[in-house]
Amino acid sequence: MVVSTSSPASSPPIPTGGGGARCQPPRTVSMPARASRRSVSASGMPVPASRDPISLHRPLTSADLMEPTGDGLKVAYQGCPGAYSEAAAKKAYPSCQTVPCEYFETAFQAVEACVADRAVLPLENSLGGSIHRNYDLLLRHRLHIVGEVRLAVRHCLLANRGVKIESLRSAMSHPQALAQCEQTLTKLGIEHREAVDDTAGAAKFIAEQKLQDTAAVASSLAAELYGLDILAENIQDDSDNVTRFMMLAREPIIPRTDKPFKTSIVFSLEEGPGQLFKALAVFALRKINLTKMESRPHKKRPLRVADDHCSVPLKHFDYLFYVDLEASMADPNAQNALGNLKEFATFLRVLGSYPTDLS
Numbered sequence: 001m002v003v004s005t006s007s008p009a010s011s012p013p014i015p016t017g018g019g020g021a022r023c024q025p026p027r028t029v030s031m032p033a034r035a036s037r038r039s040v041s042a043s044g045m046p047v048p049a050s051r052d053p054i055s056l057h058r059p060l061t062s063a064d065l066m067e068p069t070g071d072g073l074k075v076a077y078q079g080c081p082g083a084y085s086e087a088a089a090k091k092a093y094p095s096c097q098t099v100p101c102e103y104f105e106t107a108f109q110a111v112e113a114c115v116a117d118r119a120v121l122p123l124e125n126s127l128g129g130s131i132h133r134n135y136d137l138l139l140r141h142r143l144h145i146v147g148e149v150r151l152a153v154r155h156c157l158l159a160n161r162g163v164k165i166e167s168l169r170s171a172m173s174h175p176q177a178l179a180q181c182e183q184t185l186t187k188l189g190i191e192h193r194e195a196v197d198d199t200a201g202a203a204k205f206i207a208e209q210k211l212q213d214t215a216a217v218a219s220s221l222a223a224e225l226y227g228l229d230i231l232a233e234n235i236q237d238d239s240d241n242v243t244r245f246m247m248l249a250r251e252p253i254i255p256r257t258d259k260p261f262k263t264s265i266v267f268s269l270e271e272g273p274g275q276l277f278k279a280l281a282v283f284a285l286r287k288i289n290l291t292k293m294e295s296r297p298h299k300k301r302p303l304r305v306a307d308d309h310c311s312v313p314l315k316h317f318d319y320l321f322y323v324d325l326e327a328s329m330a331d332p333n334a335q336n337a338l339g340n341l342k343e344f345a346t347f348l349r350v351l352g353s354y355p356t357d358l359s
């Protein structure tokens, strides 16, 4: 079942196995992030006081502070079964139960409403670039990034049994997947492109409609699930095709310094020369490496009148800057850098501090 935003009445919430009762309203990360005093079980869920390891005087181990591997966890992703996002969810939480969602926003809402415990959503692809929608949704919702996962995306060309490449006129897939295979599809003589919500959804549609002139760009798992033939493998334009996904939860994790961590922040600045330079200098001066930067329109304040010396006032676009730091919020150096940025940023939020995916 795909969880849908548009028709909640037709998609009743999936029972959460008691998770609903434990659901806390989401809260923001305070800066610097401090250890939560609430105890957590190995699955990352709060434990009743009677089994609370602190009240039993059992020493807290680093395993208690780790993100769970997925036992009993419900993990929301966008798309149909067989989508790359589902594979990413399984990579992040190997023993989880995946919850397909119609839209990215549905996955955010599923976690907020405790229908799911985590969401795994794409942020950027090495060929196609950023998935801007998810940057915008990060700000609109109050979930925390608790991890990242990189997935090697190996696209296949899928068609109904007996269909030959020469008879194909059209390729159907997620726009990112079509963009990642643009040159190969053209070389194969496939001229038309049809964009749909996800790669596996394209495979399902082609199988259900028994299309004879259209192929899906999707995973080999989607071929298996929907009974399609694989006409070509590894059709992405670059063999190193990697999508980075974020893992989202209602609560932040406790940042550590004993392994590589990243911290994702978003901020806005006053208009004026050198403002962004000054913001980036707070990290450069402390030798904190930045791994990603993205700017998005400030939707609440898209235009502002510039205070320059023109007779006609100029209107500037207002931006939000999303930055990933190679640092943990448990590191005083990173805390000082953010303290410094807070002195002159007009807005600053820590989206999460989480272990770097080194795979």
Ligand SMILES: O=C(O)C(=O)C[C@]1(C(=O)O)C=C[C@@H](O)C=C1
Binding pocket: 078, 079, 082, 083, 084, 085, 086, 122, 125, 131, 153, 174, 176, 177, 197, 198, 199, 200, 243
């Ligand atoms: O459609 C899918 O299978 C997805 O999981 C979505 C998505 C994306 O949004 O970028 C994920 C990985 C690939 O880069 C292509 C598509």
